[in-house]
Amino acid sequence: MNDETKYALKKIGFYTAVFTAAVWILIPIVISFLYAFTSKADYYDPTKIIPTSFTSEYVNTILFTLGAWDGIKNSVIVAVLTIIISFVLGVPAGYSIAKYMFPGKDHIKLSIVALRMFPIPVMAIPLLVLYIDLRLADTLLGVALAHTAMALPFVVLITSSIFAGVSKEYEEAAMVFGLTRFGSFRKITLPLALPGLAAAAMFTFVMSWNEVFVASILTLNNRTLPAQILSIMAGSSGGAAPDYYKFAAAFIMTLPAMLFILFARRYLITMWGITLK
Amino acid sequence: MERRSLVPYLLILPAFAYLLFFVGYPLIQALYLAFTQNGALSLDVWRRTFSDYYFWSAFKYTIALAGIIVPTQVALAVVLALLMNRVFKGKDAALYALIIPLTISDVAAGLIWYSMLSPYGFVNKLLMNLGVISQPIYVFGYEYRTREFFAIVIAELWRSTAIVFVIILAGLQMISREYIEAAEVFGASYWTRLRRIVLPLLKPSIQSALIIRTLFAMQIFGVVWILAGRDIPVLAGEGYYQLTEIKDAGVASVYALIIAGLSILLGTLYIKFLRAEYLEVGE
Numbered sequence: 001m002n003d004e005t006k007y008a009l010k011k012i013g014f015y016t017a018v019f020t021a022a023v024w025i026l027i028p029i030v031i032s033f034l035y036a037f038t039s040k041a042d043y044y045d046p047t048k049i050i051p052t053s054f055t056s057e058y059v060n061t062i063l064f065t066l067g068a069w070d071g072i073k074n075s076v077i078v079a080v081l082t083i084i085i086s087f088v089l090g091v092p093a094g095y096s097i098a099k100y101m102f103p104g105k106d107h108i109k110l111s112i113v114a115l116r117m118f119p120i121p122v123m124a125i126p127l128l129v130l131y132i133d134l135r136l137a138d139t140l141l142g143v144a145l146a147h148t149a150m151a152l153p154f155v156v157l158i159t160s161s162i163f164a165g166v167s168k169e170y171e172e173a174a175m176v177f178g179l180t181r182f183g184s185f186r187k188i189t190l191p192l193a194l195p196g197l198a199a200a201a202m203f204t205f206v207m208s209w210n211e212v213f214v215a216s217i218l219t220l221n222n223r224t225l226p227a228q229i230l231s232i233m234a235g236s237s238g239g240a241a242p243d244y245y246k247f248a249a250a251f252i253m254t255l256p257a258m259l260f261i262l263f264a265r266r267y268l269i270t271m272w273g274i275t276l277k
Numbered sequence: 278m279e280r281r282s283l284v285p286y287l288l289i290l291p292a293f294a295y296l297l298f299f300v301g302y303p304l305i306q307a308l309y310l311a312f313t314q315n316g317a318l319s320l321d322v323w324r325r326t327f328s329d330y331y332f333w334s335a336f337k338y339t340i341a342l343a344g345i346i347v348p349t350q351v352a353l354a355v356v357l358a359l360l361m362n363r364v365f366k367g368k369d370a371a372l373y374a375l376i377i378p379l380t381i382s383d384v385a386a387g388l389i390w391y392s393m394l395s396p397y398g399f400v401n402k403l404l405m406n407l408g409v410i411s412q413p414i415y416v417f418g419y420e421y422r423t424r425e426f427f428a429i430v431i432a433e434l435w436r437s438t439a440i441v442f443v444i445i446l447a448g449l450q451m452i453s454r455e456y457i458e459a460a461e462v463f464g465a466s467y468w469t470r471l472r473r474i475v476l477p478l479l480k481p482s483i484q485s486a487l488i489i490r491t492l493f494a495m496q497i498f499g500v501v502w503i504l505a506g507r508d509i510p511v512l513a514g515e516g517y518y519q520l521t522e523i524k525d526a527g528v529a530s531v532y533a534l535i536i537a538g539l540s541i542l543l544g545t546l547y548i549k550f551l552r553a554e555y556l557e558v559g560e
Contacts, residue, residue: 014360014365015365017360018360018361018365018367018371021357021360021371021374021375022370022371022374022375024435025374025375025377025378025435025439026374026377027399028389028390028392028393028435029377029389031389031392031393031399032388032389032392032393035392035398035399036392043397044397046397046402046405046406046413047402047406048402049399049402049403049406089291089292089295090292092288092289092291092292093288093289093291093292093293095288096284096285096286096288096289097285097289100284100285100288102285102286105285108289108293111293112292112293112296115296115297115300117492117540117544118300118537118540119492119495119496119533119536119537119540120496121496121498121512121513121516121517121532121533121536122303122304122307122533122534122536122537123299123300123303124303124533125303125307125310125516125520125526125529125530125532125533126302126303126304126305126306126307126310126526126530126533127299127302127303127306128520128526129306129310129526130302130303130306145299146299148295148299149295149296149299149300152292152295152296153296156292206379206380209382210380210381210382210383210384210385211382212382212383212384212498212499213496213498213499213513213517216517216521217517217520217521226382226384226385226499229384229388230384230499230502230503233388233503243391243392243395243396243397243398246388246391246392246395247388247391247392249388250385250388250389250391250392253382253384253385253388254381254385254389257380257381257382257385258377258380260380261373261376261377261379261380265373265376
């Protein structure tokens with residue numbers, strides 16, 4: 001085998017591997033989207049791998065009869081509340097870590113990460129007891145407060161690295177020209193950090209949107225989408241709903257996330273320190 | 278350098294206090310619920326938990342799922358990251374495809390894989406039309422526990438390898454080209470470079486990915502509940518079941534504390550392991 005064929009074979013092998021990986025991720029999504037709209041007859045026809053007749057009946061049933069639409073509304077409210085609370089608390093902390101030197105800084109940063117490691121179930125189960133006393137049980141605010149505890153360490157760390165990326169000179173220059181520290185933050189640092197903060201907000205949204213354990217335990221009538229879907233689909237014994245409803249549910253849960261990645265894909269990657277190209 | 282002041286502390290305080298409360302209060306409450314009975318100190322709740330038919334199998338299944346899923350996905354992610362850490366046509370598209378699961382929840386992943394593996398699902402229809410099988414393979418149901426177990430493994434590998442991949446790819450990109458070029462100059466083959474330079478330098482990323490994924494694996498819940506219900510009991514699922522169906526907050530708290538205990542134990546082990554590695558390198 002000469003070098004040229006060796007190189008060609010290597011290239012083919014490489015592209016096959018990348019292609020396989022991409023297909024492995026994409027096929028299940030495409031199939032579940034297709035099957036969500038497949039008519040019952042086509043679904044139970046063993047010769048039809050790719051369906052040809054479609055209906056939006058099941059998606060509609062899940063959305064409007066079984067309450068997924070309310071779940072979506074609740075999920076959005078919880079996620080927005082989570083973003084607001086975690087940013088009000090987290091942005092000052094992130095700014096402080098990024099722009100000040102002070103004793104104990106590294107320890108504080110480390111303990112914030114460590115607190116994130118705390119498992120969610122441990123938090124949710126006793127919280128329910130507290131929430132009943134505080135009349136927060138089964139409220140969207142209650143879920144948002146718990147989701148904030150989950151998202152806050154992330155917001156602190158991400159915002160601190162975003163603020164650290166905004167050069168100190170700009171702020172100092174602004175202060176030389178007579179702005180206060182807060183004024184220079186508002187006029188200079190904040191606008192420059194805004195895209196990064198938006199990305200962090202979007203990621204917080206996805207985290208809250210996807211979370212199911214806390215939401216299932218803390219709510220009964222006001223369920224977020226994943227909690228609602230979980231109780232419709234699996235009940236306590238599992239396997240309650242017919243197959244085509246499960247496909248429709250998968251579609252409803254995945255589509256918003258897919259739309260999200262369409263808008264935020266670049267940020268989603270760079271947030272983890274990966275440079276494109 | 279800033280003048281010494283209280284300002285940075287005051288900026289951090291609200292966030293820190295909030296976190297401390299949401300970790301501290303539940304922890305105290307969980308301990309109280311787990312160690313008392315009618316207001317008096319008692320181990321009765323623990324006895325109730327340990328004698329539960331589902332307890333030990335939940336414990337075993339949780340460990341088994343983590344033991345299979347985490348190492349497999351780390352290996353998979355390293356291979357994928359090595360593939361993606363070069364320049365080629367269509368790289369952006371491939372990268373976007375690979376990170377899509379970052380936004381998909383475990384419940385959604387469970388439902389998506391249900392549509393792949395159900396009796397009339399895609400995989401069965403495909404295999405039947407290719408003539409590989411004549412009857413659909415049943416994956417879901419109490420009598421097919423082993424298959425359900427592997428359906429969970431597949432769904433979790435599909436969904437949560439993306440985060441490991443992203444962490445490891447970021448680590449790969451931080452390795453300076455100079456090391457690799459130097460090795461190339463000295464005639465090191467791809468495998469030698471990989472074994473002697475890339476993988477050792479990648480160790481911190483691999484280890485943080487391992488810690489993060491193992492901690493989350495201890496809390497595995499949604500995907501299991503969708504695909505197998507209580508056929509495959511797991512610790513978080515039993516905690517959920519005890520609280521919502523049995524209304525036993527005490528036993529649910531014990532499950533939560535066991536998850537916390539396992540997480541702390543594994544986290545400490547990883548950190549010890551990581552230190553030992555560094556000492557060896559320093560010899």
